[in-house]
Amino acid sequence: MDRRVLRGLLSLLPPPLHQVRPRMLNPNPGSAPPSKRPRSRFMAPPRIGTHNGTFHCDEALACALLRLLPQYRDAEIVRTRDPKTLATCDIVVDVGGEYDPQRHRYDHHQSPAFLAYLDHYRSFTETMSSLSPGKPWQTKLSSAGLIYLHFGHKLLAQLLGTNEEDSMVGTLYDKMYENFVEEVDAVDNGISQWEEGEPRYALTTTLSARVARLNPTWNQPDQDTEAGFKRAMDLVREEFLQRLDFYQHSWLPARTLVEEALAQRFQVDPSGEIIELAKGGCPWKEHLYQLESGLSPPATIIFVIYTDQAGQWRVQCVPKELHSFQSRLPLPEPWRGLRDEALDRVSGIPGCVFVHASGFIGGHCTREGALSLARATLAQRPAPTSPTNPLVK
Numbered sequence: 001m002d003r004r005v006l007r008g009l010l011s012l013l014p015p016p017l018h019q020v021r022p023r024m025l026n027p028n029p030g031s032a033p034p035s036k037r038p039r040s041r042f043m044a045p046p047r048i049g050t051h052n053g054t055f056h057c058d059e060a061l062a063c064a065l066l067r068l069l070p071q072y073r074d075a076e077i078v079r080t081r082d083p084k085t086l087a088t089c090d091i092v093v094d095v096g097g098e099y100d101p102q103r104h105r106y107d108h109h110q111s112p113a114f115l116a117y118l119d120h121y122r123s124f125t126e127t128m129s130s131l132s133p134g135k136p137w138q139t140k141l142s143s144a145g146l147i148y149l150h151f152g153h154k155l156l157a158q159l160l161g162t163n164e165e166d167s168m169v170g171t172l173y174d175k176m177y178e179n180f181v182e183e184v185d186a187v188d189n190g191i192s193q194w195e196e197g198e199p200r201y202a203l204t205t206t207l208s209a210r211v212a213r214l215n216p217t218w219n220q221p222d223q224d225t226e227a228g229f230k231r232a233m234d235l236v237r238e239e240f241l242q243r244l245d246f247y248q249h250s251w252l253p254a255r256t257l258v259e260e261a262l263a264q265r266f267q268v269d270p271s272g273e274i275i276e277l278a279k280g281g282c283p284w285k286e287h288l289y290q291l292e293s294g295l296s297p298p299a300t301i302i303f304v305i306y307t308d309q310a311g312q313w314r315v316q317c318v319p320k321e322l323h324s325f326q327s328r329l330p331l332p333e334p335w336r337g338l339r340d341e342a343l344d345r346v347s348g349i350p351g352c353v354f355v356h357a358s359g360f361i362g363g364h365c366t367r368e369g370a371l372s373l374a375r376a377t378l379a380q381r382p383a384p385t386s387p388t389n390p391l392v393k
Contacts, residue, residue, distance in 0.1 A: 045074040049089030049096070050143075052079040054215050055225055057208035058142035058188040059094035060232035061181070062106070065147050065240065066091065067233070068155055079229065094143035099124055106146040108189070128177060137177065142188040148181045159244060168252065175247050180240065184208060207239055254282035255291075262291055265301070273302040274374050276367075280306035280314065289322055302329050303374040305367070312353060313370035316361045330359030331377050349373060 048066055050059045066072040078089055086092050091104035098105040110124040128137040131149055141149065148155075152173050157164045160172070186193070187208040203209070214228040214235070261275040261284075268276045277284060284304060292301060304316045317327035330336075334346050335355040343352040349372045353363035364370040 045076055046072055046090040047078050047088065048072060048075045049078045049080065049086045049092040051081050051095035053225060055229045055232055056188055057184050057211040057236060058144040060211055060229065061144040061184055061236040061240065062093040062147040064233040064237035065151065065155060068159065068237070069151060079226065093147060099126070099146065101150055106143055108140070108142055108146060137182055139182050139185050139191060140189045142185040145181055145185040148177060156244070160248060171252065172244065172247050175251070176244060180243050207236060211235060251283050254284055255287045257282055258284050258287040258291055262295065269371065269375065271378060272299050273378060274371065275301055275304055277304060277306040280308050285319065285322055288318065300328065302378065305370045305374065313364045313367050314361060315364070315370045315373045327360050329377060329381055331355050331362050331373065332380055333359065335362070347373065347376065349376065
């Protein structure tokens with residue numbers, strides 16, 4: 001009998017209760033356990049198992065990420081729910097009812113009600129935080145998150161051309177989970193974006209939604225999902241690589257620009273509340289909030305000035321929070337919505353280009369003009385009110 005088939009049949013038998021091993025967390029969850037056996041060029045390619053039928057973003061991403069690794073680059077994707085076939089696979093994602101990284105089983109659908117009578121299986125409620133202590137994310141993992149948890153550091157080190165100990169790998173590992181993989185985990189597990197209240201608008205163009213639309217529609221004569229699943233893997237692979245490229249070559253270098261701008265803020269304006277970026281268009285907000293908390297003496301940045309693609313100057317208000325549309329100090333209301341000469345007259349500053357209707361950004365032809373818009377706004381802000389002492393009459 002073929003060794004693979006024999007091993008598969010044996011794995012279907014539940015272990016005796018006295019031999020059941022308690023599940024232990026991988027001491028280094030960022031690194032995957034070693035392959036079950038070394039492979040030579042004469043051996044069959046590894047097999048990645050996942051479920052057939054309607055596919056979703058999480059298993060498409062899980063399979064695509066695995067195929068970016070050298071040991072799974074030529075892997076065969078086996079789409080089935082047959083336990084005997086899955087038992088012959090080297091790694092299984094999103095199907096099978098098991099989470100066992102030592103055996104490369106990465107499912108997240110284990111139900112407490114269904115598995116209550118099976119002592120050697122457990123329900124799945126794991127998050128990045130529970131499996132990787134110190135990580136803040138509390139979203140239940142999908143198969144995508146599980147593969148990223150166990151293989152992500154190795155994958156990123158390879159894609160970035162460095163080693164897993166490089167600090168850049170750790171930084172981008174967190175960034176890619178928070179801004180790419182976690183959304184896939186949440187959508188697949190049906191976790192609402194809000195804890196309470198109605199969403200203010202519908203999100204219909206998420207990566208998960210785009211993958212879902214690659215499935216056959218209900219009234220298509222051909223209900224085969226194989227071709228669609230291959231397209232889904234290509235889609236999520238390209239999205240993942242594009243996002244990683246952005247964080248490596250745009251987001252991460254921008255931190256240096258913000259650090260330099262904060263160090264020179266008093267040379268820009270004596271208030272220390274205006275910073276000047278050496279290059280416009282860089283993603284500065286997240287870096288500013290992180291770095292601002294470490295300033296000594298403590299300070300709050302109100303305005304950022306920089307040049308736009310046309311070489312003109314912008315003055316942008318710092319939002320109250322990272323994703324907020326409210327500014328810490330918006331440009332004055334009488335300026336809002338005005339342009340050119342009309343704005344010159346109202347502001348008293350020649351050479352103005354515009355101020356947005358919401359007051360969060362404005363433009364000027366020169367650096368000094370942009371600074372003047374910011375300084376004039378600082379001068380017009382209301383003075384902080386002192387708390388009244390009820391004992392003083």
